[in-house]
C-alpha cells in the first residue's frame with residue numbers, strides 16, 4: 001500500500017507547489033493556469049477530450065502491437081540466420097538514427113492523413129527497442145544450457161521454444177515498458193504533422209489559440225493514456241514472470 | 247563388455263596465445279556398469295574428455311566408442327546423460343517439469359525406451375514434496391539433486407558428471423556422495439565422474455583415472471575394485487585413508503610430470 005501512497009504524495013506535493021507558484025507570482029492564465037483551472041477545463045471539455053483520445057489510443061495501441069510483433073519476428077529470424085542478421089541489423093541501426101519527427105512527414109506522404117500513417121509512426125518507435133532487446137534475450141542462454149539441449153539431441157525448434165523464448169521474456173517486458181510510453185509519443189508526433197482529430201491535434205490547436213487550460217488537460221490525458229499502457233505491461237509481467245535467475 | 251572405449255584421442259584448441267593441446271593420445275576402456283572417477287590438475291582436459299564422450303566436442307584424431315556405436319550415435323539414441331557443475335535448471339520450470347524436460351525434447355518418443363517415473367525420481371533424490379518449487383527457491387545442493395534426477399529420467403547407459411558437487415560444502419557433498427553410490431548400485435549405470443576432491447574420488451571410484459596436464463593425457467589408472475569389495479567404504483577407516491594418500495601420490499606424480 002505504501003508503495004502506491006508514496007508516489008502519490010510526491011505528485012501531490014508538486015501540484016501544490018505549482019498552485020503556489022502560479023498564485024504567488026500572479027502568472028497570467030494564458031501562460032500557465034493553476035491546477036484548479038486545469039481540472040475545471042478537464043471536466044468542462046470531457047467530451048472533446050475523449051473524442052480526441054480515441055484516435056490517439058487506436059494509433060498508439062495499433063502501433064504498439066504491430067511494431068512489437070514485427071520486431072519479435074525479425075529478432076527470431078536474426079537469431080536463426082546469422083548471415084541475414086549481419087546484412088540487415090546494421091541497416092536497422094542506421095534507420096534508428098533518423099529522428100522520428102523527420103520520418104513522420106515521409107510516412108504521411110506515403111500513407112495519407114488517416115490512421116495508417118499514425119500507426120506506422122507509432123510502430124516504428126516501438127520496433128527498435130524491441131528488436132535489440134529480443135536479440136539480446138534470445139542470446140542470453142548460457143553455453144551449458146545449450147550443451148544440455150544438445151546432449152538431449154534437441155532440434156533448433158525445441159531450443160528456440162523451450163529455451164531461448166522463455167529466457168527472453170524478461171527482455172521482452174523491458175522493451176514493452178519502453179514501447180508502452182513510446183507508442184503514445186509516436187502517435188502524438190504523427191498527429192502534429194497532420195491529422196484531423198487526436199490529442200496531438202488538440203495540443204497544437206490549443207497552443208496556438210492560447211487555450212492553455214485545455215492544452216494542459218490534453219497533456220494530462222495523453223500522459224494518462226501512456227500510464228495506462230505502462231501499468232498493463234507491469235501487471236502482466238508480475239503475472240507471467242514468476243521465476244528469477246539465481 | 248566395455249561401455250566406453252577411447253583410443254588415440256587428440257583435441258587441440260586454437261587460442262589467441264597459440265594452440266593448446268587439451269588432450270593428447272588419450273586411451274581408456276571403461277567397463278559397463280563401472281563407476282570411473284577422473285582426477286587431475288586444473289586445465290588438464292577432464293571436462294574436454296567428458297565433452298568428447300558426450301559428442302559435445304569432436305576429437306581431432308582418434309576413436310570414441312560408446313557401446314556399439316560412436317559418440318554421436320549414442321547421443322542421438324539418448325544413451326548419454328550429462329550433469330554439469332552448475333545445475334543448469336531452467337528457472338521458469340518447476341522441479342518436476344525440469345525432471346520431465348528430457349522426455350519432452352529431442353527424439354525421445356522415437357527412441358522407444360521406457361523412462362523412469364519423474365515423481366519417483368524426485369522422491370529418490372530426497373525432494374519429495376518440493377515438486378512444484380521453482381529453482382530459485384532451492385538451495386545449491388537441492389538444485390544439483392534435481393539435475394541428477396533429470397539426468398536419470400531417461401535411464402541412461404552412460405552418466406557423465408563434471409564436478410557436480412564442486413560448489414557444495416563438505417557435509418552436503420558427503421551426503422550426496424552416499425546417495426550417488428546408492429543410485430549407482432540401484433541403476434547399474436556406467437558413470438564417469440570428474441572431481442577435484444581426493445576423498446570424493448576415493449569414496450566413489452571403482453577405478454580412478456589420474457590425468458596429467460600440458461598436454462592433457464592419462465597418467466595412471468588405479469583400480470579400487472579389490473579395495474572396496476562392497477562398493478561403499480567407511481570414510482573414517484584406515485583403508486580409506488590409505489586409498490586417499492595413494493591417490494594423492496599419483497596426483498603429485500602427474501603434476502610433477504607437467505612441470506618437466
Ligand SMILES: Nc1ncnc2c1ncn2[C@@H]1O[C@H](COP(=O)(O)OP(=O)(O)OP(=O)(O)O)[C@@H](O)[C@H]1O
Nearest residue numbers: 259260261266268287288289290291292293294295
Ligand atoms: N573452448 C575452448 N577454447 C579454447 N581453449 C579451451 C576451450 N576449452 C578448454 N580449453 C583449454 O583446454 C584445456 C583443458 O580444459 P578443460 O576445461 O578440459 O580442463 P579441466 O581439466 O576440466 O579443468 P578444471 O579442472 O579447471 O575444470 C585448458 O587449458 C583450457 O584452457
Ligand SMILES: [Mg+2]
Nearest residue numbers: 292293294408
Ligand atoms: Mg573442468
